[in-house]
Amino acid sequence: MMRRLVARCAVVLALMLGAAPASAEDGYDLWLRYRPLPAAQAAALPGAVAAQEQDPTIRVAAQELERALAGLRANPREGGQGAIVIGTARSPQVAALGLPLAGLGDEGYLLRSATVAGRPVTVIAASRPAGVLYGAFALIRRLQLCQPLDRLNVTDRPKVKLRILNHWDNLDRSVERGYAGQSIWDWWRLPDAKDPRYIDYARANASLGINGTVLNNVNAKAESLTAPYIAKAAAVADTLRPYGIKVYLSARFSAPIELGGLKTADPLDPAVRAWWKAKADEIYRTIPDFGGFLVKANSEGQPGPRDYHRSHADGANALAAAVAPHGGIVMWRAFVYAETDPEDRAKQAYSEFKPVDGKFADNVLVQVKNGAIDFQPREPFHPLFGAMPKTPMMIEFQITKEYLGFSTHLVYLGTLFAETLEADTFAKGRGSTVARVVDGSLDGHRLSGIAGVANIGRDRDWSGSTFDQANWYAFGRLAWNPTADPRAIATEWAGLTFTPDPTFVRPAVEMMMGSRQAAVDYMTPLGLAHLMATGHHYGPGPWVSDLARPEWNPTYYHRANASGIGFDRTRTGSNAVAQYAPPVARRFADPGKTGEDLLLWFHHVAWDRRMADGSTLWDTLVRRYDRGVTAVGTMRRQWDALRPHVDAERWEQTAAFLNVQEREARWWRDASIAYFQSISGRPLPAGTAQPEHPLDWYKAQSFPFAPGH
Known part of the structure; x- marks a missing residue:
C-alpha cells in the first residue's frame, strides 16, 4: 500500500512538472526541503497544528510542522483536512485520548489516527517534549514521501541513549x-x-x-x-x-x-x-x-x-x-x-x-x-x-x-x-x-x-x-x-532529498549501496589498509616507508615482499586474532575462512596462492582494482541518466565529482598496481591495462595544500 501511494505521488508530480528538471537548489535545505506536493496529496494534508503546552521544545515542534505543511502545499494559504494534535500527558487534549505513553521513555513517541469531537485528527504524543519533537519529524517524513496518514499506529523510541x-x-x-x-x-x-x-x-x-x-x-x-x-x-x-x-x-x-x-x-x-x-x-x-x-x-x-x-x-x-x-x-x-x-x-x-x-x-x-x-x-x-x-x-x-x-x-x-x-x-x-x-x-x-x-x-x-x-x-x-x-x-534519504519518484530512487539507491565496496576495491582491496599518502591521506602512497615511526608508514601495514603481501596477525605473527572471542578468532586465523574482504588484514599471503575461483592472489588483487574503477564508471553513467529528475545545480555538482572520482580511482588503481608489481615481479593478468605512468611518476606527486590537514 505504502509503495503504491509513493509511486502515485511520484507519477502525479512527474505529470505536473513534465520533462523539465526542478528549479536549481544549492543543497542547504538538506532532507528538510518541504517542496509542494501534487494537488491531490496536498489536499489531504492536515490543516492546522494544535499544541496546548507552553514548552520551548513543543513550540519548535509545532513551528516545524507548520513550516512543513506550508511548504508542501502549492498554495500555503489553502486549508487542509483535520488537525495535528501534539503534546504530552500534560496537554488536556492528549490526556483525554488515554494513550499508552508510560513505556516511551524520555524520547519515544506515538503517532496515532484518532477522532476528536467527531473529527479525524493525527496525534503526536510522548512522555516528554523531546519525544514530541522526534514524532513531529517522523510525521513530516511521511508527509514528504506521500505515505498515508489514515490508520496511523506507530510507536518508536531510540535504542541508544x-x-x-x-x-x-x-x-x-x-x-x-x-x-x-x-x-x-x-x-x-x-x-x-x-x-x-x-x-x-x-x-x-x-x-x-x-x-x-x-x-x-x-x-x-x-x-x-x-x-x-x-x-x-x-x-x-x-x-x-x-x-x-x-x-x-x-x-x-x-x-x-x-x-x-x-x-x-x-x-x-x-x-x-x-x-x-x-x-x-x-x-x-x-x-x-x-x-x-x-x-x-x-x-x-x-x-x-x-x-x-x-x-x-x-x-x-x-x-x-x-x-x-x-x-x-x-x-x-x-x-x-x-x-x-x-x-x-x-x-x-x-x-x-x-x-x-x-x-x-x-x-x-x-x-x-x-x-x-x-x-x-x-x-x-x-x-x-x-x-x-x-x-x-x-x-x-x-x-x-x-x-x-x-x-x-x-x-x-x-x-x-x-x-x-x-x-x-x-x-x-x-x-x-x-x-x-x-x-x-x-x-x-x-x-x-x-x-x-x-x-x-x-x-x-x-x-x-x-x-x-x-x-x-x-x-x-x-x-x-x-x-x-x-x-x-x-531510499528514505533519496526520496526526501531529491524526489520520491521510483524511477529516480531505485537507480540512485543502487549507486549508493555499491559505492563503498567500489571505494574499497580501488583503494584497499582484499583487506589492505592505510595505503593512503601520509599526513593529508589524499591519494595512494603504498611505497611510503621513511617516516619516523614505523606505524606511520603504509609499508608497515601491507608488508609486501617478493613472496607475498599482508599483515600476519595469527599466532605466527602478532597474534592479534587472540583478542577476539574464540569463535571469531578461529575464523580470522584460518585464511580459508577469513573471507577475501579481510584476507590481507589477518594474513601474509603468497602472491601465487589460489583463491576460491582458482585465480592467484596477484591476479585477484589486480582485478579488484579494476572492478573498483569500473564500478565508478557505472555510477557516473547512472547519474547521467538521472539528469531529468534533478535540479541543474545539484546534478552538475555530482556529475563533476563523479568525474573526479573516476579519474582518481584510475590513479589509485594504476599507482597501486605499479608499486605492487615492482614488489611481486608478476605480470599483469591477460587483457589488463598497464598503469598509465611509471612508478616514479606516481611517487613524485605532491599535495602540500590538501584540505582538512
Missing part, C-alpha cells in the same frame, strides 16, 4: 579532516552574535534524533575551558536546547597545568581533582544542562594519565567525579598507540583498556572506533567490542571521509556503519552483535552511546557535496536504531 556528533573544529574555525569549509561555530563573534545557521543545524539533527554535539576538536586547546569560551559555548547551548541537543566539550588533559598553574595533571593528585571539580562547577553555572567531556589522551602526542604512570580509568574517573554531581558524563576515547613501535598497532587499545574493565566510574563511556586502526575503508570490528562487559562501550564512526576520497568521492557510509554494527562478537554466544554491545542490551548498561565525527562545515550544502549529506543522515538514523536497514535509509 547518547547520539552525538563530534566536531573536530578548532577555535580558529579550521576543521581537522573537514572538507566542507570553515567551522560553523563562529567563535570570534560568539556569544553576542548567533548565526541563524545554528537553528538549521539544530533542526537537521533533531530530525534524525541526534541529541548531543561536541563543539571542539578532540585535539583540544585548553582555552576551550576558559570563561570566555564557556560563555560562547553557552550561547550555542541556548540555541540548541529547544531541539533536544546538549553541548559537550573536548577537554585537554593537561588543562590544570596550562590554565590552573599546577605543576602536574596527575589524576590522583588532590589538587588536580579539585581543579577539575571547580572547572566543572564553573561550566554548569553557565550551562546547566552541559553534557560533559570528551577526552583524547595518550594518543598522537596528546597528554594523558600514562604520563604519570596512571591508567586510563584513573584519568577518566578524575573528570567523571567532577561532572557527576551535575549529571554529566565522560566519553574517554580508546584511540591510543604507543610512541615507540608496538608489536601491532591494531592490538594496543585492547592491551591498554581490557585490563581496566570494570574500573571506570559509572558515568564514563569508553569511546571506541569501529575498527582497530583508523577509519579505514574496511576494517574488522574492533576487538574491544564484547571484551569489556563491565564498561559501557560507545562506538565512534567517522562521517567525514578522511580516508575515502574527502567530499568529492561518492561513498555511502550507511553500509559501512551497518556492517560493523551487525558484526557478531560472540562475547556471549551467537547474536552478541556490536549493536547489542553499543546499545547496552548485551551487558545491561544504563549508559549507551554512538558518536560520529561530523562532516559539517560552512559550505552551503553543509557537507561539501549532496551525497555526503546522506552519511550524516545515515549516521543519525542508525544511532537511533543500530539494527536499521542501510538500504531503507538510503
Whole structure:
C-alpha cells in the first residue's frame, strides 16, 4: 500500500512538472526541503497544528510542522483536512485520548489516527517534549514521501541513549579532516552574535534524533575551558536546547597545568581533582544542562594519565567525579598507540583498556572506533567490542571521509556503519552483535552511546557535496536504531532529498549501496589498509616507508615482499586474532575462512596462492582494482541518466565529482598496481591495462595544500 501511494505521488508530480528538471537548489535545505506536493496529496494534508503546552521544545515542534505543511502545499494559504494534535500527558487534549505513553521513555513517541469531537485528527504524543519533537519529524517524513496518514499506529523510541556528533573544529574555525569549509561555530563573534545557521543545524539533527554535539576538536586547546569560551559555548547551548541537543566539550588533559598553574595533571593528585571539580562547577553555572567531556589522551602526542604512570580509568574517573554531581558524563576515547613501535598497532587499545574493565566510574563511556586502526575503508570490528562487559562501550564512526576520497568521492557510509554494527562478537554466544554491545542490551548498561565525527562545515550544502549529506543522515538514523536497514535509509534519504519518484530512487539507491565496496576495491582491496599518502591521506602512497615511526608508514601495514603481501596477525605473527572471542578468532586465523574482504588484514599471503575461483592472489588483487574503477564508471553513467529528475545545480555538482572520482580511482588503481608489481615481479593478468605512468611518476606527486590537514 505504502509503495503504491509513493509511486502515485511520484507519477502525479512527474505529470505536473513534465520533462523539465526542478528549479536549481544549492543543497542547504538538506532532507528538510518541504517542496509542494501534487494537488491531490496536498489536499489531504492536515490543516492546522494544535499544541496546548507552553514548552520551548513543543513550540519548535509545532513551528516545524507548520513550516512543513506550508511548504508542501502549492498554495500555503489553502486549508487542509483535520488537525495535528501534539503534546504530552500534560496537554488536556492528549490526556483525554488515554494513550499508552508510560513505556516511551524520555524520547519515544506515538503517532496515532484518532477522532476528536467527531473529527479525524493525527496525534503526536510522548512522555516528554523531546519525544514530541522526534514524532513531529517522523510525521513530516511521511508527509514528504506521500505515505498515508489514515490508520496511523506507530510507536518508536531510540535504542541508544547518547547520539552525538563530534566536531573536530578548532577555535580558529579550521576543521581537522573537514572538507566542507570553515567551522560553523563562529567563535570570534560568539556569544553576542548567533548565526541563524545554528537553528538549521539544530533542526537537521533533531530530525534524525541526534541529541548531543561536541563543539571542539578532540585535539583540544585548553582555552576551550576558559570563561570566555564557556560563555560562547553557552550561547550555542541556548540555541540548541529547544531541539533536544546538549553541548559537550573536548577537554585537554593537561588543562590544570596550562590554565590552573599546577605543576602536574596527575589524576590522583588532590589538587588536580579539585581543579577539575571547580572547572566543572564553573561550566554548569553557565550551562546547566552541559553534557560533559570528551577526552583524547595518550594518543598522537596528546597528554594523558600514562604520563604519570596512571591508567586510563584513573584519568577518566578524575573528570567523571567532577561532572557527576551535575549529571554529566565522560566519553574517554580508546584511540591510543604507543610512541615507540608496538608489536601491532591494531592490538594496543585492547592491551591498554581490557585490563581496566570494570574500573571506570559509572558515568564514563569508553569511546571506541569501529575498527582497530583508523577509519579505514574496511576494517574488522574492533576487538574491544564484547571484551569489556563491565564498561559501557560507545562506538565512534567517522562521517567525514578522511580516508575515502574527502567530499568529492561518492561513498555511502550507511553500509559501512551497518556492517560493523551487525558484526557478531560472540562475547556471549551467537547474536552478541556490536549493536547489542553499543546499545547496552548485551551487558545491561544504563549508559549507551554512538558518536560520529561530523562532516559539517560552512559550505552551503553543509557537507561539501549532496551525497555526503546522506552519511550524516545515515549516521543519525542508525544511532537511533543500530539494527536499521542501510538500504531503507538510503531510499528514505533519496526520496526526501531529491524526489520520491521510483524511477529516480531505485537507480540512485543502487549507486549508493555499491559505492563503498567500489571505494574499497580501488583503494584497499582484499583487506589492505592505510595505503593512503601520509599526513593529508589524499591519494595512494603504498611505497611510503621513511617516516619516523614505523606505524606511520603504509609499508608497515601491507608488508609486501617478493613472496607475498599482508599483515600476519595469527599466532605466527602478532597474534592479534587472540583478542577476539574464540569463535571469531578461529575464523580470522584460518585464511580459508577469513573471507577475501579481510584476507590481507589477518594474513601474509603468497602472491601465487589460489583463491576460491582458482585465480592467484596477484591476479585477484589486480582485478579488484579494476572492478573498483569500473564500478565508478557505472555510477557516473547512472547519474547521467538521472539528469531529468534533478535540479541543474545539484546534478552538475555530482556529475563533476563523479568525474573526479573516476579519474582518481584510475590513479589509485594504476599507482597501486605499479608499486605492487615492482614488489611481486608478476605480470599483469591477460587483457589488463598497464598503469598509465611509471612508478616514479606516481611517487613524485605532491599535495602540500590538501584540505582538512
